[in-house]
Amino acid sequence: MARAVAEDVPAGSYVNLGIGLPVTVVDHWTPDQEIVVHSENGILGMRSLADGEEPDPDIVNAAKRPVQLVTGGSYFHHADSFAIMRGGHLDYSVLGAYEVSATGDLANWSLADPTRADAVGGAMDLAVGAKRVYVLMDHTTRDGRPRLVETCSLPLTGAGVVTRIYTDLATIDVTPTGFCVVDLVPGVTETDVQDRTGAPLRFDPHRS
Template sequence: MSADTWVRRSRADMARAVAADIPAGSYVNLGIGLPVTVVDHWSADQEIIVHSENGILGMRALAEGEEPDPDIVNAGKQPVQLVSGGCYFHHADSFAMMRGGHLDYSVLGAYEVSAAGDLANWSLGETKKAAAVGGAMDLAVGAKRVHALMEHTTRDGRPRLVTTCSLPLTGAGVVTRVYTDLATIDVTPHGFLVIDMIPGLTRAELQERTGAPLRFEREWS
């Protein structure tokens, strides 16, 4: 089947897929970049409590037409607001929440994820470029579940889902589920298990774009 017969998920579709899988009432941290856009796809009645590592609990996206407050920003310095009852606190308290197992989910971007759930998301290994891990290591090991949100391949077509990460690790064996522009994939003791994939894409085409063996949900049902 030609690649022209299927369409990759948009970034909004990827974020929407993550949002749909997180149950109401969860405490969630959303990483900088694409992961933070997940907040746009929750409604107030779901009561999902969003944490930002710069010291916010109860973060929400700005409503349409709402004036931004330059003093209220997320960890990526984007303007946000608080739900009723939301609060601010010291950076040290924020990291205590992250490290102490108080977050149900952490949604992080990734450069690579291995079949064992290893996460590489802070450095491309380029010696002439500065890289900063921020709170990613704390989120990777402190949250009860870690979801990676990423494009399936690099711009030049190399797989980001691999047998073994080649980039510096953020955390070992931490990722539980991966959302890409092609598929949703669980990390299991048997490796990558495909939960769903975009319409029109074949298993063989998905495997060609993945650097580790894939299994499919029906094979394990």
Template sequence: MSERLTRDEMAALVAADIPAGAYVNLGIGQPTLVADHLRPEQDVTLHTENGMLGMGRAAHPDEVDPDLINAGKVPVVETPGCSYFHHADSFGMMRGGHLDVCVLGAFQVAANGDLANWHTGAPDAIPAVGGAMDLATGAKSVFVMMSLFAKDGSPKLVPQCTYPLTGLGCVSRAYTDHGVFEIADGVVRVRDLRGITRDELAARLDVPLTD
């Protein structure tokens, strides 16, 4: 059986699935790794909510400019033609349907595509919605990168989200350490599995799965 995917392997799968010429936003956490796996021939333009269009990969030590950072505050490089603009203009791009894809992390994804990624509801948890609601609503396609199971073993792919929602029916694809899942019309299709058998998966998820 293949070992479960590392974060970089997940990011490489996401990068390979982004259409050529797309405008894309990468959320905080695991999604920022996608920038390091995009191929030049894809001609993908990365957008950041802090006002940058044309973000590149993570910066090497000798390339670091403290004013150039991604959503996770990791230093990045520019790409040719990179531009900068006001924070409000950046949100206008997000809300106006100008992004082809956004890649977000998640606490939970429901079988109908609902997304919960900003708050667990725990009394001591710090809410961190940022621009996630704008991205989940405004982007044409929403991809999620997450571990399939939480630290306590509970599944993150669920029949219905129990955490506060970020967006309704917005997620079309979930990239996890145990494989890739396509979500459409309330149906979850298994595209690939890693480090777990189909029977083991069925025993741990309450979500009906199809091939």
């Protein structure tokens, strides 16, 4: 899934990677692509550790995962980081989600469960500040319920903000007429995806 996202981001883009699965996307970019990775805790120009590279405990991403800086990378105040997020300076934001609706609504900060802590972080800022929002998530919950739905049942992070969704079954665009499958994971059928989705799907006849 992370590789599929990485392949769809053009060289030279400015990208924020959210906590969870999205942070693994950075592992699939190479220096020659010159993709500038932002982390909301105040990093611009983030990269993965090289094989055998010793982690620096003072350089971690928003998920507290050890990272390093590319040549020319920097770290800075949290307020400056959020100014980047809110100011329209990011080409892409890759986020996890609990639910995405057929109209691109995103729910990823609360499970509406009083026994579970909510965690909005910078998700709302990223959802409205980035030029495109990609979601990277499992297609269903652990108990098999669809995460792609007609209408979100959980509190929204942003309304109509999601552009594309990457799951363990398919890559799906959010269009004015709902979900459109543009790619299937090898071995997955159209029926497999539709049966695990809580909204109607269209299938791009020219998909790869």
